[in-house]
Amino acid sequence: MADRPRFFDDLAGAAGGAFSALTGLREELHAVVRARIDEVLSSLDLVRRDELDVARELATRARMAQEDANDRLARIEERLADLEKAVTAPSSHS
Template identity: 45%
Template sequence: MQSQKPFFDDLARVASGALGALSGLRAEMEAMIRQQFERFTASLDMVPKEEFEVVRAMAIKAREENEALAARVAALEAAFVAAPPAKTKAAPKPKA
């Protein structure tokens, strides 16, 4: 049994080294994939999320203001139609 112990120790060290190398390779592959993805998205000229959210908020505010103004115009039109026309006095003719 004594002769097999160094064998298993060596095998454990080799396996540990292989796992360390694989984890390093995995990190390097992830970095390469991330870099390729960033290069791809940069070539698409995509808008960052922060800018998109700002423009979206502006559009929502503009839509709300437009709806409020449309309601105000409708109310003014209804008041104008419902009100009887006001009689105006004819301006007196100037004497010559």
């Protein structure tokens, strides 16, 4: 009676095999569901979060560069106006 009956060993082996099969089935099901979700998302023309973050960062940098360019242009136009006034102003030496 010290030895376990072979039946329990066989049962434990079958349970282990079933557990392995279920684990494999779960992983395969997960892969199929993930592929289907990716397929649906791509058909909706959605973007991934990381792509959106990159686009947002590019837009922010572009907006900042545009604001800098506008400021520079305003300063250049101001200087040009001052130079035009200086050139067209009557000379005070006459």
